[in-house]
Amino acid sequence: MNKAEKIATVREQLAAEWQCTAEVFNKGENVYLLSDSVFFEMITFGSNIVVRADAVVYDWCVEQFKDLTNDAIMNGETLFRIEVKLREHGQRLAGEHIRYLYTETEKEVLRPHGFDYRLFDRNNIKELYGNRVFRNALNYKDDVIAFGAFDEGKLVALAGADDRNPVMWQIGVDTLPAYRKKGLGVYVVKRLADEIEKRNALSYYTIFGSNIASMTVAIKTGFSPVWCGYYSRKN
Numbered sequence: 001m002n003k004a005e006k007i008a009t010v011r012e013q014l015a016a017e018w019q020c021t022a023e024v025f026n027k028g029e030n031v032y033l034l035s036d037s038v039f040f041e042m043i044t045f046g047s048n049i050v051v052r053a054d055a056v057v058y059d060w061c062v063e064q065f066k067d068l069t070n071d072a073i074m075n076g077e078t079l080f081r082i083e084v085k086l087r088e089h090g091q092r093l094a095g096e097h098i099r100y101l102y103t104e105t106e107k108e109v110l111r112p113h114g115f116d117y118r119l120f121d122r123n124n125i126k127e128l129y130g131n132r133v134f135r136n137a138l139n140y141k142d143d144v145i146a147f148g149a150f151d152e153g154k155l156v157a158l159a160g161a162d163d164r165n166p167v168m169w170q171i172g173v174d175t176l177p178a179y180r181k182k183g184l185g186v187y188v189v190k191r192l193a194d195e196i197e198k199r200n201a202l203s204y205y206t207i208f209g210s211n212i213a214s215m216t217v218a219i220k221t222g223f224s225p226v227w228c229g230y231y232s233r234k235n
Contacts, residue, residue: 003103006202007226010101011045013167024050025227030070032062039091040082043229044070060085074228082230091232095208098215099229102193102203104222109190112149112183115156119195120146125160134158134174144169145199147192149184157184159192161203168202173217180213190221 001009011022024031027048035041035052040061042051049070053061064081065073072078074096083093120128125143128134137146137160146160157175164170171192175185193203205223207214 001202003101003224006101006103007045009167009202010204010226013165014043017165018050018052020050030065030068030073032058032065034058039089039232040086041229041231042073043227044074045227046070049073056089057085074230079230086232087235090235092235094231094233097229097231098207098209098225099227100205100207100218100223101226102197102205102222103224103226105194105197107190107220107222109186109221110183111187114151115184116150116153117188117191118148118150119191120148120160128155128158128160131155133176134160137172137174139172145192145195147188147195149179149188151179157188159185159188161192161196163201166201168204169196171196171203171205173214185217186220189217193221193223 008022011025014025015022018033020033025045030048031050033050033052035054038052039054040057042049044050047070049065051061051065068078079093086092122144125146128138128146129140132140137158139162142162142164143160144163146158148155149157156179159171159173161169161171171189173185173189196203205218207218
C-alpha cells in the first residue's frame, strides 16, 4: 500500500472502533459522537476535530468547540478548559499522543556493527518476559513480535509490537542508556516495521510531543506523523 492507502486504512479502522464512517475524519467541520464506552477523546488528521464523549460532557464539547479550528482546540487555553471540565467528573487528560505511520518503507538505515540481532514472534516472545526493563517496547501481556539487539548475549535494544488491532500493530522501543546514540533504536524499529509489513499489517508509533529522541527515531526509520489526539482517563 502507498501512503494514501495506508492513511485510508487507518481511518477505516478508527471508524470501526468509533462506530462512525471514515469520512468524518476528513471533513471541513468538527464532528461530535455520543459514546457510552469512552468518557472523552478527540483526534485530528489535520482538517477537523472528531470528538467522542459521554453524555455528561457531550453538550459542553459541542458548545465549547463549535467555532474553533483543530489548532485552536488543541492549544493550551482550550486544553486547560477541557482539563477543568474533566476534573469535575473524576477524569483527566492522559496527554498528547502523536501517531506516526510507517509510510516510507524504502528508507535505508545503517546496521550497527558489533551486535547480534534476533527476531522474536508468538512462538518465543515470552523468552523476553524475564527482563522487565524494556517496558516501552513490550507490554508483557499480548506482544506478538519483537526485534532485539544483543551485546555478547545481553539484550541492549528492543522494538516490540502487539496486535490488539489485527490491522494496525503499535511499535514501542527501548534502548539501555549506555547503548543510546549508536543507531540501535533506529535499526531495531526499522527491522521490526519491515517484519510487520511482511505480515500484511500496518505499523504505527505513538509519541508525546516532548519526546524528541523518539520522534527522531520515527522519522529516521520512515514513519510520518499522520494523526494526533487526546483522551481522558480516571484520576
